Amino acid sequence: MPKYETMQFTLDLIGTIAFALSGALLGIRRSMDLFGIIVLGVVTAVGGGMLRDTMLGLTPPTALARPLFTLVAVLCSLILFLIFYGRGEMLHKNYIMVFEKILVIFDAFGLGAFTVVGMNVSELAGYGDRHFLMIFMGMITGIGGGIIRDVLAGIVPFVFIRHVYAAASFVGGLVYVLIVPYIGSSYAMVIGFVIIVTVRLLAAKNKWELPRVEMVEPDFTEGKE
Secondary structure, eight states: OOHHHHHHHHHHHHHHHHHHHHHHHHHHHTTOOHHHHHHHHHHHHHHHHHHHHHHHTOSSOHHHHSTHHHHHHHHHHHHHHHHHTTOGGGGSHHHHHHHHHHHHHHHHHHHHHHHHHHHHHHIIIIITTOHHHHHHHHHHHHHHHHHHHHHHTTSOOGGGTSSSOHHHHHHHHHHHHHHHHHHOHHHHHHHHHHHHHHHHHHHHHHTOOOOOOOOOOOOTTTTOO
16 A cells, blocks of 8 residues: 555544544434434444545545545444433533543544545545645544534534634645655655644644634613602
8 A cells, every 4th residue: 555545544533433433432322222323323424425426526625536545433432322312411511521632632633634634635535736725624534523513413513613623734734735745655745644633632722712802692671760
């Protein structure tokens, strides 16, 4: 297996495991049954890649044509379900908080892995000279599955409201397109991955937020006696 293919496979596997666990945990917290938990784990893990492949005209999407990573996502979701099944005490706030801290790290790795993999797939598909497209496809691969997950779970997508997330994907993607002509895909993927993970973890630790408009609810009692 060529070096860049080995690198892509490794990062794909990291991202799949990380995102499958985050999706399955949300399903558990939303009191879904086994099927719902598996669906959330799978769409989080492969949803972004399927969107990317569809936009690039790579049909059927890789997740269906070569379902190894889909099966890995199913297995991860099932294992997480079995860990929590029948052990309601593990859903206690203290346990969940510890588990979510671990998932933040996994999630950062997943975001970094899928972003650079998405960009590399775009390059291999013949779009290496279209930098905007490559960055966009990387971001879609990195955040697309999480958006689908949150919509299915009935919540505002995490990427729109919490910390620096998509911005971390963008920064790493931008670095990738700037350095790939000089050092090649394999090294560019590693550097982009490290940058995204670092930015995402620092954002989570320091609670970096993008600007937002704060809504102030009107006081309808004002002026009333």
